[in-house]
Amino acid sequence: xxxxxxxxxxxxxxxxxxxxxxxxxxxxxxxxxxxxxxxxxxxxxxxxxxxxxxxxxxxxxxxxxxxxxxxxxxxxxxxxxxxxxxxxxxxxxxxxxxxxxxxxxxxxxxxxxxxxxxxxxxxxxxxxxxxxxxxxxxxxxxxxxxxxxxxxxxxxxxxxxxxxxxxxxxxxxxxxxxxxxxxxxxxxxxxxxxxxxxxxxxxxxxxxxxxxxxxxxxxxxxxxxxxxxxxxxxxxxxxxxxxxxxxxxxxxxxxxxxxxxxxxxxxxxxxxxxxxxxxxxxxxxxxxxxxxxxxxxxxxxxxxxxxxxxxxxxxxxxxxxxxxxxxxxxxx
Amino acid sequence: xxxxxxxxxxxxxxxxxxxxxxxxxxxxxxxxxxxxxxxxxxxxxxxxxxxxxxxxxxxxxxxxxxxxxxxxxxxxxxxxxxxxxxxxxxxxxxxxxxxxxxxxxxxxxxxxxxxxxxxxxxxxxxxxxxxxxxxxxxxxxxxxxxxxxxxxxxxxxxxxxxxxxxxxxxxxxxxxxxxxxxxxxxxxxxxxxxxxxxxxxxxxxxxxxxxxxxxxxxxxxxxxxxxxxxxxxxxxxxxxxxxxxxxxxxxxxxxxxxxxxxxxxxxxxxxxxxxxxxxxxxxxxxxxxxxxxxxxxxxxxxxxxxxxxxxxxxxxxxxxxxxxxxxxxxxxxxxxxxxxxxxxxxxxxxxxxxxxxxxxxxxxxxxxxxxxxxxxxxxxxxxxxxxxxxxxxxxxxxxxxxxxxxxxxxxxxxxxxxxxxxxxxxxxxxxxxxxxxxxxxxxxxxxxxxxxxxxxxxxxxxxxxxxxxxxxxxxxxxxxxxxxxxxxxxxxxxxxxxxxxxxxxxxxxxxxxxxxxxxxxxxxxxxxxxxxxxxxxxxxxxxxx
Numbered sequence: 077x078x079x080x081x082x083x084x085x086x087x088x089x090x091x092x093x094x095x096x097x098x099x100x101x102x103x104x105x106x107x108x109x110x111x112x113x114x115x116x117x118x119x120x121x122x123x124x125x126x127x128x129x130x131x132x133x134x135x136x137x138x139x140x141x142x143x144x145x146x147x148x149x150x151x152x153x154x155x156x157x158x159x160x161x162x163x164x165x166x167x168x169x170x171x172x173x174x175x176x177x178x179x180x181x182x183x184x185x186x187x188x189x190x191x192x193x194x195x196x197x198x199x200x201x202x203x204x205x206x207x208x209x210x211x212x213x214x215x216x217x218x219x220x221x222x223x224x225x226x227x228x229x230x231x232x233x234x235x236x237x238x239x240x241x242x243x244x245x246x247x248x249x250x251x252x253x254x255x256x257x258x259x260x261x262x263x264x265x266x267x268x269x270x271x272x273x274x275x276x277x278x279x280x281x282x283x284x285x286x287x288x289x290x291x292x293x294x295x296x297x298x299x300x301x302x303x304x305x306x307x308x309x310x311x312x313x314x315x316x317x318x319x320x321x322x323x324x325x326x327x328x329x330x331x332x333x334x335x336x337x338x339x340x341x342x343x344x345x346x347x348x349x350x351x352x353x354x355x356x357x358x359x360x361x362x363x364x365x366x367x368x369x370x371x372x373x374x375x376x377x378x379x380x381x382x383x384x385x386x387x388x389x390x391x392x393x394x395x396x397x398x399x400x401x402x403x404x405x406x407x408x
Numbered sequence: 409x410x411x412x413x414x415x416x417x418x419x420x421x422x423x424x425x426x427x428x429x430x431x432x433x434x435x436x437x438x439x440x441x442x443x444x445x446x447x448x449x450x451x452x453x454x455x456x457x458x459x460x461x462x463x464x465x466x467x468x469x470x471x472x473x474x475x476x477x478x479x480x481x482x483x484x485x486x487x488x489x490x491x492x493x494x495x496x497x498x499x500x501x502x503x504x505x506x507x508x509x510x511x512x513x514x515x516x517x518x519x520x521x522x523x524x525x526x527x528x529x530x531x532x533x534x535x536x537x538x539x540x541x542x543x544x545x546x547x548x549x550x551x552x553x554x555x556x557x558x559x560x561x562x563x564x565x566x567x568x569x570x571x572x573x574x575x576x577x578x579x580x581x582x583x584x585x586x587x588x589x590x591x592x593x594x595x596x597x598x599x600x601x602x603x604x605x606x607x608x609x610x611x612x613x614x615x616x617x618x619x620x621x622x623x624x625x626x627x628x629x630x631x632x633x634x635x636x637x638x639x640x641x642x643x644x645x646x647x648x649x650x651x652x653x654x655x656x657x658x659x660x661x662x663x664x665x666x667x668x669x670x671x672x673x674x675x676x677x678x679x680x681x682x683x684x685x686x687x688x689x690x691x692x693x694x695x696x697x698x699x700x701x702x703x704x705x706x707x708x709x710x711x712x713x714x715x716x717x718x719x720x721x722x723x724x725x726x727x728x729x730x731x732x733x734x735x736x737x738x739x740x741x742x743x744x745x746x747x748x749x750x751x752x753x754x755x756x757x758x759x760x761x762x763x764x765x766x767x768x769x770x771x772x773x774x775x776x777x778x779x780x781x782x783x784x785x786x787x788x789x790x791x792x793x794x795x796x797x798x799x800x801x802x803x804x805x806x807x808x809x810x811x812x813x814x815x816x817x818x819x820x821x822x823x824x825x826x827x828x829x830x831x832x833x834x835x836x837x838x839x840x841x842x843x844x845x846x847x848x849x850x851x852x853x854x855x856x857x858x859x860x861x862x863x864x865x866x867x868x869x870x871x872x873x874x875x876x877x878x879x880x881x882x883x884x885x886x887x888x889x890x891x892x893x894x895x896x897x898x899x900x901x902x903x904x905x906x907x908x909x910x911x912x913x914x915x916x917x918x919x920x921x922x923x924x925x926x927x928x929x930x931x932x933x934x935x936x937x938x939x940x941x942x943x944x945x946x947x948x949x950x951x952x953x
Contacts, residue, residue, distance in 0.1 A: 100862045114790050114860065121780035128751055129773050135754040136761070136769075139690070144915075146758035150693050150946045154752075158699050161748040162741060169737040169783070176787030177730055183789060184726050199566075233562040234656060236721065236796055240862025243793040247722045249657070250561060251650025254723040267871065271796035271864040273555050275562060276483050279867035363653070380651075 103262040103287065104242035106183045111243075113176055120168065183244075186257035190225035193218070194306070194389045197228065197235035197248040199274060200281035203386065207393060209309065210300040214283030216268060218260055219293035225257040227354055231385050236272035239285055245271055251362075253355045260287040310394025313387050317379065325398075331376060332369050338399035343370045357392045426829065426926040441526035442929055447512035448827070449533050454500050454508065455896070457540060460547075461495035462892060464488045469851075469885035475872045482868035486553040487569065489866055491546075493556025498578045499540050501812055502670060505677035506623075507536070507588060509819045510616045512827060514592055516920035516927065517610050519601025519936045524594040532584040532591070539581030546570035546577065555866060557667075560648035560659040564640040571641060575634040582627045585673075589623025592616055601919070603938035607701075610918055610942045611694060614701040615680025618708040622669045622676075625712070630666035633659065657722055664715035672711040674808055675775075676704055678815030679746055682768055685818050686750045687943040688916040689765035690757030694943050696749040703742035710739040720791045729788055736786035743779050747772060762914065763837030767818030770845045774810025778803060781856065799859025802852045810848055817844070817895065822916075824899065825909030829926040832902040836894060844891035850884025910953040917943055917950060 099111055139148075193216070196203040204212040218224050228237055230250040237256065238245040241264075246256040270281035288296060304312070314320060322331035332342075341351050345368045350356055360367050361383065364376035383391070427444045437445060468488050471479035480488070511529065515522050523529050546552050552574040554563040563571050596617050600609070637659070639645050646652035648659045687694050694700060716724060716732030750772060759765070781803045785791045794800065825831055854877040863874045870878070912921040919936055920927075940947070 097861070098857065099860055110789050110793055113787060114784065114793075117780075117784050117787065117790065120783070121777065124780055125773070125776050128747060128776050131751055132754060132769060132772060135751070135757070136759050139754065139757050139759050141691075141758045141760040144951070146691065147946060147948075148691055148756055148758045151695065151752075151756055153696055157752065158696050158745070158749075162699075162745055165741055165744045169740060169786075172783060172787055173734055173737050176789045177733060180729070180788035180792065181726065183792070233566050234559060238796065238862070238864065240793070245721050245792050245795060249650070249723060251656075252723070267862060269862070269864050273486075273559070273562070273866040275553070275566060276486065278486070279482060279864075279869045 100240040101262070101264070101266065102241065102243075103260055103264060103266055104239075104244065105259040105261055106179075107241070107243045107261075109179050109183075113172075113179060116175075117172070120172075186225040186255070187223045190223040190257055191219070192225050192227060194393075195226050195228040195237060195248065196231060196385050196389070197237070197270070197274075197281075198231040199233065200270070200277040202237070202268065202270075202281070202283050205306060205386065205389065206297060207306050208297050209305040210297055214268070215286065216283065217286045217288060217293060217296055219290040220260050220263055220287050222290065223257055223259045225255055227253055227255050227389070229253050229358075229385050229389075233274045234272050235270045235274050235281065238269045238271035239266055240269070241266035241285070247272055253358060260285075263287050263289060306390045306393040307397040309387075310390035310392070310397075313383065313391055314394055317382070322376070330373065332372055334395050335398045338396045344368065345370050345372075345374070354392050354396075357395050358388055361388055361391060424924055425928060426924065427929045428829070428926050430929045439530075441522070441530050443511050443515050443523050443526065443529060444827070444927065444929075444931075446529050446533055447508050447510075450503060450507040450511060450536070453533075453537060453540065454503055457495050457499040458892075459896075460544075461492050461500055462889065464492035464495070466885060466889050468492065469882040471868070472870070472878045473882050475870050475875050475878075477869045480868075483553065484551075485868035486555075486866070487551035490552050490555050494543060494552070494574060494578065496808075497556055497670070497674075498581055499536075499543065501674040501808055502581075502585060503536060503588075504674070504812065504816050505681060505819060506592070506616060506619055506673075507532075507584075509612075509681065509816075509823060510588075510592065510619075510677060513612065513823065513920055514595055514616060515599070516826075516923070516931055517613055517918060518596065518599060518604055519919050519932060519938065520595065520599040521930050521932065521935075523591045524599060525591050528587050529591055532587040535584040535587070536581055539577045539579070539584065541577070542573050542580060543577030546573040549573065557663060558634070558637060558659075559663075560637065560640065560656045561650065564637055564648050564659075565644075572638055575637055579631050579634045579638075582631045585623045585627045589620035589627075592620040593624065596620075601936050601938050607698065608938055608941050609701075610680075611683035611697070611700050611704075612677075612680035615676045615683070615704050618704040619673050619676045621708050622673050622711065626666045626669040626673070629662060630670075633662040633666065636662075657719070657724075660719055660722065661715065664718045665712070668715045668718065669708075669711040671804070671807065672707055674812045676707060678771065678775075678812045678819075679704065679743075681815045681819035681822070682746075682750060682771055684916075684918070685764050685768040685822055686753050687945070688822070688914050689762060689768070690754050690759045691915075691945040692753050692755075692757040692943070693941065693945060694749065695752035695755070696745075697942070699745055700749050703745045706742045707739060710735060710742075714739055717786060717791070720788060721795050733786055733788050737783070740779060740782060740786065743775075747776055747779070761838070763832075763834055763841055764818045764822035764914075766838055766841040767814050767821060770841060770848075771811060771814040771818060774806050774814060774845075774848065778806030778810055781806065793862075794859055796864055797859035798855040798863050798865055801865050802855035802859060805852045805855075810852070814844070817841075820899070821895075822914070823920070824902070825913045826920060826925045826927070828903050828906070829909050829924075830902045830906030831909045831913060832898050832906055836898045840891055840894040840898075843887060843894065847884050847887030847889075847891045851881050851888050852884070854878075854880040854884075912950065912953050915950050915952040917945060917948060921950070 194205045202214050204216050228248045230248045235248040237248050242258045244256050244258050246254050266285045268283040268285050322329045323334050325333050325335050327333040337352050341349050343349050362380040365374050368374040427442055471477050549570050552569045552571055554567050636647050640648050646654045648654045648656050683694055714736045717736045720729050858877045909925045911924050
C-alpha cells in the first residue's frame with residue numbers, strides 16, 4: 077500500500093523535486109523517500125490552507141452584511157458534517173502516521189554489515205575516528221554505496237550530528253552512545269552541522285562530509301593511516317592500564333574473560349540480563365559496579381577520568397575484536 | 409442573553425461612575441482587587457515585556473542579514489535568542505490572553521461581580537512582576553545564553569551566564585499562572601449567573617477553563633524542573649549530570665512535560681477569542697457548539713501526552729517515538745475540528761469587516777498553516793530531518809505569533825471599547841491587521857524553506873547559500889515590527905482622544921455587552937438571569953450602540 081501511495085505521489089512530486097532551492101541535495105539511500113513524504117505533506121498543507129481560506133473569502137463576499145439590521149437565521153447543528161470533518165482528517169493522519177513511521181522504522185536500523193566510524197563531539201568540533209585508526213577533525217570521509225554506522229558520544233554538552241544531504245540527524249550525548257547510519261549515493265561534499273545548541277560557537281561547529289568512491293576511500297585511508305588501528309590502540313591501553321591482570325583470556329582471572337563477550341547476553345548480579353554492546357562496555361569501564369556479572373566479585377575500580385572518551389572507544393573496539401577472534405577460532 | 413437592561417444609551421459614555429474613574433491615584437491601582445483593574449495592570453506589564461522581547465527579535469533578524477553576522481558577537485546573539493524566547497514565552501504568551509482578557513472577561517461573561525478570590529488575583533500580578541524583575545535583572549546583569557529551553561548539561565554545568573536569576577524568574581512567575589488558573593476554575597464552577605448552565609457558556613469561557621486546567625496541572629512540573637536545575641547548578645547534586653550518574657535527557661522529559669501543554673496554554677485562549685469574534689461579526693450562533701467546547705478539553709488532555717515528540721532524535725526508543733507520533737497526530741484533530749466549525753459558522757451569516765474580524769481571519773489562515781506544518785513534525789521520518797532547523801522556528805511562530813498573538817490583538821481590538829470606553833480609529837486598525845499579516849508571512853514563510861534546506865536554528869553565522877531567504881525573513885521582520893507599533897500608537901491615542909464608546913459598539917451578544925462601557929466597579933447593577941444559549945443572534949434585536 078505504501079508503495080502505491082508513494083507511486084501516486086511521485087507524479088505530483090515530480091515538479092517540486094525538479095525545482096531547485098526547495099530541497100537540499102539528496103545524497104543518501106533514504107533521502108528520496110523522506111522527500112516524497114515531505115512533498116506529500118506540503119501538498120496536503122497547501123491544499124487544506126487553500127480550501128479553508130478560499131471558502132472563508134467566498135463566504136465573506138457572498139454573505140457580507142448588506143444592511144445593519146440583518147438577522148440571519150440559525151443554520152443549526154449538523155452531526156454528519158461534524159463526523160465527516162473529524163473522521164476524514166483522522167484517516168489522513170492515520171495514513172501519514174503509517175507512511176512516516178514505516179519509513180522511519182526502515183531508516184532506523186543499520187544493515188548488519190555496516191562499516192563503523194566513531195564520532196566524538198566536543199565544544200566546538202567533531203572528532204572522527206575510523207576503525208583503521210585514521211583520525212579527522214570536522215571532516216568525515218565515507219565510501220559511496222556502503223552502509224556506514226556512526227557510534228557517537230560527547231565529551232561535554234549535548235550536540236547533534238546532522239547531515240542535511242543525507243536527511244539524518246541524531247543527538248550526541250555525554251555519557252552515552254547514540255548511533256545513526258546512512259548509505260551515501262552520490263559522490264560529493266556535503267554540509268555537516270551541529271543541530272543542537274551547544275554554546276558560544278555552536279554555529280561554527282560544522283564540517284564537511286566527503287563521499288568518495290570505495291577505491292578512493294581505500295586509498296585515502298591508506299594515505300592517512302600513520303597511526304595504529306583503533307583496535308591496536310585499544311589493546312595498548314588495555315595492557316597499560318593492567319586490565320589483563322584480572323580479565324585473563326582463559327577465564328581463570330578475578331574478572332570475566334573478555335574473549336567473545338561482545339554481543340552475548342550476560343546475567344548481572346542484580347539478576348537482570350543484558351546484551352554486551354558498546355554502551356555496556358563503556359559503562360563497565362566508567363561505572364563498573366553498576367554492571368557486575370553474576371559469579372564475579374564487585375572489585376573493579378572505576379576508570380572514569382583516567383581514560384578519555386576516545387580511549388574508551390578504542391577499548392570498546394579492542395573488546396569487540398576479541399569477539400571476532402573467537403568467531404575465527406570457532407570457524408577453524 | 410440576559411434580562412438585565414441598563415439604560416445608558418443616552419448618557420455620554422465615560423461620564424458615569426465606572427471602574428476607571430471610581431477611584432484615583434497610584435495606590436488605588438496598586439492595591440486594587442477589581443479584576444478589571446488587575447487586567448489592565450497585566451496589560452501594561454505584558455505589553456512592556458512584548459516590546460522588550462520584540463526588540464531582541466529585531467536585533468536578531470538584523471544580525472542575520474549577513475552570513476557572517478552583521479551586528480553582534482556570537483555570544484551576544486545567543487543571549488538575544490534566549491532572552492527573546494524566555495520573555496516572549498513565559499512573560500508574554502503564557503499570561504497574554506488569560507491574564508488580561510481572561511481577567512477582565514471571565515466575571516463579566518458569567519455574570520459575576522469579580523473572580524472568586526480577588527486578593528489572590530492581585531497577588532498573582534505581584535508574583536508575575538517579581539518574576540519579571542528577576543528575569544529583567546538577568547538581562548541587565550549580562551544576559552543568559554542557554555536558549556529558552558535551558559537544556560542540561562549546558563545550562564547546569566557549562567554556561568557562564570545568569571542562568572539562576574532567569575530560571576528563578578520563570579519559577580516565580582509560574583506561581584502566578586497556578587493561582588490565576590485556580591481562580592478561574594473556582595469562579596467558573598461557582599459563580600455563574602442564574603440560568604447560565606455549562607452549555608450556555610461563551611466558548612471563551614470553555615477555552616479559559618481548559619487553559620486553567622493546564623496551568624494547574626502543568627506549571628508545577630516546570631517549577632520542579634527549574635528548581636532541580638538550580639540545585640544542579642549550585643550544588644552539583646547530579647540529577648542531570650552524566651559525569652556523576654545523572655541523565656541530561658531526564659531534563660528534557662520534565663521540561664517538555666510542561667512546555668508542550670504550555671503551547672496550548674498559549675493557543676487555547678486564542679481559540680476562545682476566535683469563537684467570540686467569528687460569531688459576533690457573522691451574527692451567527694457558533695456551528696457545533698459542543699464540538700468546539702469539547703475539542704478544547706480534549707486538546708488540554710492530549711497535550712499532556714505528546715511531549716516526547718520534541719525528542720525524536722535524542723536516541724529515544726523507536727517504539728516510544730511511534731507512540732508519541734500517533735498521539736501528536738491525534739492532538740491535531742480537535743484543532744482541525746475548530747477551524748472547520750469557525751468556517752461553517754460564516755455560512756449564510758451577515759459578515760462585517762470590522763478590524764477585530766480581520767485579525768480573526770488572519771488567525772484562521774496562519775493557524776491553519778501552523779497546524780498543518782505540525783504534521784511534518786509529528787511524522788517521524790520528516791521530523792528527523794526538520795528537528796532543530798528553521799522549520800521548527802517557522803512552525804511554532806505560525807502557532808504562537810500567527811495564532812496566539814493575532815487572536816490576542818483581535819480580542820484587544822474587540823473588547824477595547826468595553827475596557828476603555830473609547831473607540832479607536834477603525835481604518836488604522838484594519839491597516840495594521842494587514843501590515844501584520846503581510847509582515848508575518850514574509851518573516852516566517854522563508855524559514856520553512858530554510859529549514860528543509862537544512863539550516864539549523866540558533867546559528868549566529870550561517871553558510872552563504874542561505875542568505876537570500878534570511879534577508880527576506882529580516883525584511884519581513886521589519887514590516888512586522890512596524891505592524892505591532894501601529895496599534896500601540898493608536899490604541900494609546902484612543903484612551904485620551906478616541907470617541908466615547910457605547911455599551912455595545914459591535915452589536916454583540918454576551919453579558920459583558922449588557923453593561924455600560926467602561927463597566928461599573930460591580931460590573932452589573934443587578935446579577936443577570938440567563939435564559940438563552942450563547943450567540944443567539946437569530947432571535948435577538950441587539951444592535952450596535
